[in-house]
Amino acid sequence: MIIEGIGLDSSAKVAFQSHAHTDHFVSGNIIFSTKATKFLSHLKKGGFYKVVPFRKKFYIGDYKAKLYPAGHMLGSAQIYIEFDEFSLLYTGDVKWFKLRTAEKSRFRKADVLVIEATFGVPMYNFPSPKEAEKKLIAFVESTLDRGKTPTLYANQIGKAQEILKILDVHGYTVKTSRNIIKVAKIYEKFGIKFGNIDNNGEVVLRGFRTPKPRNSLSPHELYVSGFGNLKLSNHADFWELMRIIEKVKPEKIYAVYGYAKEFAKILNGFGYNAAVIEKDYCLYCHKNI
Ligand SMILES: [Zn+2]
Structure with a gap:
């Protein structure tokens, strides 16, 4: 306006x-x-x-x-x-x-x-970011325990870097896209470091430009958004x-x-x-x- x-x-x-x-x-x-x-x-x-x-x-x-x-x-x-x-x-x-x-x-x-x-x-009554983080990590752990690759979909500017940081703090390596890495590099200029980006990462993180519909996600996939199935907003x-x-x-x-x-x-x-x-x-x- x-x-x-x-x-x-x-x-x-x-x-x-x-x-x-x-x-x-x-x-x-x-x-x-x-x-x-x-x-x-x-x-x-x-x-x-x-x-x-x-x-x-x-x-x-x-x-x-x-x-x-x-x-x-x-x-x-x-x-x-x-x-x-x-x-x-x-x-x-x-x-x-x-x-x-x-x-x-x-x-x-x-x-x-x-x-x-x-x-x-x-x-719209979201879990706090701390609660959402616990749910995210529980999902990653249980998916890895089942021998599957946890795959997370998120907005590639902002949300993806938040998830990347959470996974870094909890010790998980992440395979992600060039666009998400480009944005992450700018975050690093401002002191937010990511030590977990790895082409053979345990977790896959993707932008949701071409997301699957929410109801067609596999059990090892998570759509991270206030509109998604993990409400880290x-x-x-x-x-x-x-x-x-x-x-x-x-x-x-x-x-x-x-x-x-x-x-x-x-x-x-x-x-x-x-x-x-x-x-x-x-x-x-x-x-x-
Ligand atoms: Zn915005």
Whole structure:
């Protein structure tokens, strides 16, 4: 969306890109992001990125702003902007709980909160990353015990590296794809090391661009996603979203992505002032861009 002329994960002359997933890519004369987001994005696209460290005051257009970790993947950021009449926090994709390969998220108070709602209905109640990790390792162990090769499917940017790191910590070698390794190499530049990538690895890790449907997975295969059969998610579930809102204490909430409509309705039922905002909406233009 565009707010006061500034693109928030939307293309505009002056834009902010929250993280390096392709559905958040933007173009613009100047794109503000973290250094990791710039490096990861440049694997797939060009563009002039102005790098901003977390918690450092800067100007975006005419307004003071700061980035805060969003906890969704390496380099993922929220942006806090002080507009003339109100302050605004845009979460991008966000996680309350700490993942091994993402910076720990931090939330601050703001008048207006624009929050993702990918999993914004109460049926999404994920295990904590620690619990999900235990399930993942139990699956790997039991599959190896049966003489099979555990095969994991995951988003190749972010989730795959999280799984790679978990398997490294637990001492498993991993055979994986060139694309996942390319991204992992950028993670290593930022201090997240992987000592377990091996062409003869015990575990196979694949991107899910061509996943099998969930119900056709073999017993030795696992689809790791909030939508998959192992819910190690790098998105907040409904209950994490509620915790974030309690921290930010906004007067106005805009829900975006996924279950935005349902989430806004639930929030209004709880007494919040919430509405939906479409990804391509211009908040003070009252039209789609
Ligand atoms: Zn994302």
